[in-house]
Amino acid sequence: RRGQHESLAVVLNFTPVARDGYRIPVAAPGVYQEIFNSDALTYGGSGVENRGDLHTEHVGFNGREHSLRFTLPPLAGVVLRFQS
Numbered sequence: 001r002r003g004q005h006e007s008l009a010v011v012l013n014f015t016p017v018a019r020d021g022y023r024i025p026v027a028a029p030g031v032y033q034e035i036f037n038s039d040a041l042t043y044g045g046s047g048v049e050n051r052g053d054l055h056t057e058h059v060g061f062n063g064r065e066h067s068l069r070f071t072l073p074p075l076a077g078v079v080l081r082f083q084s
Contacts, residue, residue, distance in 0.1 A: 007082040008035075013072045018048050022072040025064035029056045031083040032068055039073035048073035054080065 009032070011024060026032070032054045039045030050070045061067035072078065 009068075009080040009082075010077065011072060011080070012077045013074060016074045018074045019072040021069050023059075023061055023067050023069045025062040026056055026066050026068050026082075027064065028082065029058065029066045031055055032080040033083055034070070034078055035081045036079040037073060037076065038078070039076035045076060046074065048076070050078070050080075053083070 007027060009024060009026065011022070013019060033052075034050040034054070037045070037049050039048050041047045048071060054068055054070050056066045056068050058065070059067050068080070070078075070080070
């Protein structure tokens, strides 16, 4: 989702397997942060989370020039917010 003042990426995993190094295309290079993770211990999940800054890579993916790699938790949804 891209709004007037912020850009969000919502990623869902409907499988029971965590995906390390999961890659998604992003519109702009920079830093993202995980702002929601349904697999967090707070919500009764297994605690597979992405803490700290997630930096994009200049690796083309699905028609975009930059992409982002992170750990996608099992049976969960995450929301990533573009920081800069």
